[in-house]
Each structure stands twice: as C-alpha cells, then as structure tokens.
Amino acid sequence: FTCRSPPSLSRTNPNQKSLLQGISSSGNNALQCQHFQSCSGCSHELGLDRPAVLQDVSSFFQEHGVHDFSFDGGRLWGWRCRAKLAVRGTPDSPLIGLYQEGSHNVVDIPLCKAHHPNINAAVDLLKQGITTLSVQPYDEDSGVGDLRYVQMAVTTYNTSVPFAERYLKGKVQVSLVWNSRNEQSRGAEKLNSLMEFLWRNGGPNSNIHLIHSIWVNFQTSSSNIIFGNRWRHFFGERDFWEHVGGVDISLDPSSFGQANTQAFDSLLRKLQKYVPYGSSVTDLYAGAGIIGLSLAAIRKCRSVKCVEINKESKQSFEKSLSRLPKTVDTSISWHNTDASIEPLHWFEGSDVVVVDPPRKGLEPSLVDALKAAAFSGGKISKSAGSSLLKLKEEKRPWILRARKAAVQMDSKTAWDRSETWPQTLIYISCGWESFKEDCRSLLADKSWHLEKAHAFNFFPGTQSIEVLAVFKCGRRVGHKKKKGKRKTL
Numbered sequence: 156f157t158c159r160s161p162p163s164l165s166r167t168n169p170n171q172k173s174l175l176q177g178i179s180s181s182g183n184n185a186l187q188c189q190h191f192q193s194c195s196g197c198s199h200e201l202g203l204d205r206p207a208v209l210q211d212v213s214s215f216f217q218e219h220g221v222h223d224f225s226f227d228g229g230r231l232w233g234w235r236c237r238a239k240l241a242v243r244g245t246p247d248s249p250l251i252g253l254y255q256e257g258s259h260n261v262v263d264i265p266l267c268k269a270h271h272p273n274i275n276a277a278v279d280l281l282k283q284g285i286t287t288l289s290v291q292p293y294d295e296d297s298g299v300g301d302l303r304y305v306q307m308a309v310t311t312y313n314t315s316v317p318f319a320e321r322y323l324k325g326k327v328q329v330s331l332v333w334n335s336r337n338e339q340s341r342g343a344e345k346l347n348s349l350m351e352f353l354w355r356n357g358g359p360n361s362n363i364h365l366i367h368s369i370w371v372n373f374q375t376s377s378s379n380i381i382f383g384n385r386w387r388h389f390f391g392e393r394d395f396w397e398h399v400g401g402v403d404i405s406l407d408p409s410s411f412g413q414a415n416t417q418a419f420d421s422l423l424r425k426l427q428k429y430v431p432y433g434s435s436v437t438d439l440y441a442g443a444g445i446i447g448l449s450l451a452a453i454r455k456c457r458s459v460k461c462v463e464i465n466k467e468s469k470q471s472f473e474k475s476l477s478r479l480p481k482t483v484d485t486s487i488s489w490h491n492t493d494a495s496i497e498p499l500h501w502f503e504g505s506d507v508v509v510v511d512p513p514r515k516g517l518e519p520s521l522v523d524a525l526k527a528a529a530f531s532g533g534k535i536s537k538s539a540g541s542s543l544l545k546l547k548e549e550k551r552p553w554i555l556r557a558r559k560a561a562v563q564m565d566s567k568t569a570w571d572r573s574e575t576w577p578q579t580l581i582y583i584s585c586g587w588e589s590f591k592e593d594c595r596s597l598l599a600d601k602s603w604h605l606e607k608a609h610a611f612n613f614f615p616g617t618q619s620i621e622v623l624a625v626f627k628c629g630r631r632v633g634h635k636k637k638k639g640k641r642k643t644l
C-alpha cells in the first residue's frame with residue numbers, strides 16, 4: 156500500500172496554510188479554489204461578499220415596503236463547519252467529496268475553500284486511514300464496500316482556548332457511515348481499526364488533536380438516503396457543544412445543524428430584537444430547538460413551544476435545556492411531530508411564531524393556517540376547540556403521539572393560559588424562490604404585512620442566501636397623509 160505523509164503534518168501542510176491565508180485575506184473576494192470547475196459545492200467564483208441573488212432580494216423587499224433592508228457579511232472562506240461527504244474510489248486512491256452536478260461521480264475536494272480548515276485536515280487523515288488499512292470505499296452500482304459517507308462537524312466552542320483562537324482551533328466530530336447492520340456485523344474489525352487509527356493520529360494524544368469524537372452510523376440501504384437509523388458513539392466526548400445566540404447548544408450528529416456557525420449566531424442576535432420580552436413563542440421546524448432556547452434565555456419568554464419532525468433532535472434539545480441558566484423562568488416544550496398537520500393548534504396562545512423550514516418552504520396548510528390566525532384572531536379558538544385548554548378531551552392520535560414524545564419544562568410562575576394569537580411572524584429562509592412564493596401568498600389578502608427584512612451571507616460562493624423576514628399581523632398602518640390646505644376658490 157502507499158502510505159502518505161504522517162497525519163501529524165496536517166496542521167502545517169500546504170493545504171491548511173493556503174486556507175488560513177485565504178481566511179485572513181481582505182480586499183480580494185474571489186473564491187480562488189482549484190476545485191471550482193468540477194465540484195458542485197460552489198457556483199460563484201467572484202465577489203463572494205455579494206451573492207448574485209442579493210440584487211433580487213433587495214428589490215423584492217423594496218417592492219414590498221421594506222426600505223431599510225440590510226445584508227450581513229461574514230467569513231467568506233472556511234465558513235462551513237458541517238459537511239456531508241461521499242466516500243468513493245479505491246483504498247489506494249480514495250475520493251472524498253461531493254457529487255459532480257447531475258451525476259453520481261464523486262469529486263475529491265481536499266483543498267475546499269468553503270470548509271473549515273480542520274474539516275479538510277480530518278478528511279486528509281481519513282484518507283490516510285483508508286489507504287493504510289485498505290478500507291474499501293462504497294460502490295453504488297454493486298452495493299459493495301464499507302465506508303459510504305462521512306459527516307464532519309466542527310465545534311468552535313472551547314473555553315480553555317482564548318476567544319480569538321477558538322474558531323480556527325475548532326475540533327471535528329467525525330461520523331462514519333458504515334455499510335453494515337451494526338457493530339457486530341461483517342467488517343467490524345476493519346471499522347475498529349479505522350476508528351483507532353483516527354483517534355491515535357488525530358485524537359487528544361496525537362500531535363495535532365484535531366478530532367473531537369468519533370461516531371458511526373450503520374446504513375445498508377441501497378437508496379440514496381445518507382444515514383440509517385442506528386447511531387453509535389465510540390471515541391471522545393459524547394456531547395458536542397456550541398455556543399450560539401447566547402446559549403450553550405448540544406448537537407448530536409443525527410440532528411440538523413446549521414453549516415455556518417458564525418453567521419447563524421449573527422442571525423440569532425438580530426432575530427432576538429424582534430421578540431418582545433416576556434413573549435410566548437412557537438418555534439416551528441425547530442430542529443434541536445436552538446432558536447426557541449435562545450429566545451427563552453435572552454428575551455425571558457413566558458413560554459416557548461418547539462415543533463420538529465425529526466425525533467433524533469430530541470436528545471440534543473434535552474441536553475441544551477439542561478444547560479439553560481437556572482434563572483430562565485420559561486415554560487418550554489419540544490414536540491416531535493409534523494408542523495403542517497393542523498398547525499393552528501401550535502399558534503394558539505402564542506404572540507410570536509418563528510418558522511425555519513427546509514429549502515422547499517412552508518407547506519400550504521401552514522400558510523393557510525397563518526392567514527386564518529391573522530384574520531380571525533380569537534374567534535378561531537372557539538371553532539378549533541381551544542385544544543391547549545382541553546388537555547383531557549384530546550383524542551386526535553397525532554397530537555397524542557406528539558405529547559407522548561414531548562419534552563416539557565414548566566415555568567415556576569403560574570402564567571395565565573391566554574387565548575392570544577400571533578401578532579408577529581418571523582420567517583427564516585434558506586430557499587429564496589420558495590420564500591418569495593410564501594411571502595406573496597401571506598401578503599396577498601393583507602392578513603400579514605412585511606415589517607423588516609435582513610439577509611445573511613450564510614453560503615458564500617453559492618446561489619443561496621439566508622433571509623430573516625419579520626411580518627406583522629394585518630394591514631400596514633401607513634403614514635397619515637398630511638392634510639393639505641384647502642384651496643379657497
């Protein structure tokens with residue numbers, strides 16, 4: 156086998172050096188990535204600080220009455236702290252990267268400029284392990300091979316490192332997607348050897364201490380779905396902490412996590428300002444509840460309800476909840492269910508609704524419910540049967556299931572259960588085209604109007620942008636026209 160240079164060189168190898176130079180460079184906002192032509196990750200090479208879609212975004216908001224739209228920049232290189240990468244090729248020449256546009260050919264991207272430098276370093280180490288131990292990368296056509304994908308997630312939160320150095324010294328949670336049923340199945344020895352290799356050469360006792368922890372996801376399906384249902388933690392700290400929006404957040408590898416940690420923190424800080432102190436908040440598409448928990452702590456909310464379809468996020472939510480400061484006196488719950496089924500149920504009793512859907516935007520039932528809530532206000536509570544107030548009578552199976560799987564922390568204060576309906580809607584979007592559609596629909600019948608809008612450079616080099624839009628219930632109250640002096644004839 157060919158064994159490449161020892162992993163301890165990774166910190167000082169040329170790949171890393173050029174990335175670090177890229178991060179600190181100013182004035183030149185070009186991607187300058189040698190994988191640009193072949194890799195599908197980035198679509199724009201120039202002007203990373205001004206995404207191509209920005210003009211459209213700013214005009215759209217201007218047309219809809221937002222005249223102080225703002226755009227928040229941020230890190231242009233090395234911003235991606237979370238990457239899912241396919242592993243293909245051969246043991247001697249492994250390929251770890253993204254699919255080429257419109258194909259299942261994997262492009263190797265060792266010098267990716269978007270990745271946090273330590274993701275590239277961990278990928279380099281993994282390749283060395285594959286080659287040294289002759290691990291067989293997965294072959295999609297035959298379904299043969301051991302290692303299918305790897306997810307790399309960087310935690311930049313380490314209080315033992317000076318604040319200014321924390322980002323670049325981030326540690327990587329490595330999740331290997333292994334083509335077998337479980338840790339006893341065929342290939343277990345190879346898996347163990349690979350993990351030991353990574354831990355020995357990148358763990359806390361190595362020269363570089365790059366790796367935070369190692370997890371394995373067991374996946375044997377022939378479908379395109381990356382992860383299977385079985386997750387196991389093997390090395391390092393089980394809990395992966397990040398500090399965003401003013402709170403400590405735990406993220407298991409099976410939960411959704413934002414790729415751009417720093418930009419997400421900026422978004423959360425901005426979002427907090429639109430939530431009045433003491434509000435009741437519903438956080439739909441909540442993932443591990445980061446938005447809701449951050450609002451509970453920073454805006455001293457009366458109540459926060461988080462709704463998320465992926466049950467895997469529950470554990471992360473529970474851990475983060477346990478780290479909220481003891482002074483937080485919010486009634487907080489997390490519910491595992493589809494937010495688009497009878498969504499009115501979740502709005503009842505809330506002053507603010509936050510939605511953060513996947514790229515495809517809101518389900519039509521949710522748009523309809525938001526309009527109905529804005530139009531009818533309190534009247535709905537009577538027709539919908541005020542479900543929160545009738546806990547004992549609840550028979551709907553989806554609500555009963557969601558309650559069973561729910562996490563609940565009660566506030567020490569006995570707040571009145573109010574029948575208010577949301578006056579503020581905060582829409583966070585990573586899918587610009589679907590956002591425009593949802594927004595037009597919400598504005599069409601004047602049930603909501605747009606009050607503020609901001610965009611964030613979450614994905615420099617790509618077509619995507621993250622939007623934070625604040626809607627208020629009802630028509631915009633326009634400036635009263637000044638009464639002109641009547642002309643006397």
Ligand SMILES: C[S@@+](CC[C@H](N)C(=O)[O-])C[C@H]1O[C@@H](n2cnc3c(N)ncnc32)[C@H](O)[C@@H]1O
Pocket residue numbers: 411412413439440441442443444445446462463464465492493494495511512513514585
């Ligand atoms: C863009 S992520 C946002 C997660 C979270 N707000 C955060 O920032 O970490 C969208 C989340 O919506 C969840 N999701 C997708 N469809 C859903 C649905 N119909 N009901 C509830 N959650 C859903 C996904 O599992 C994912 O966690």
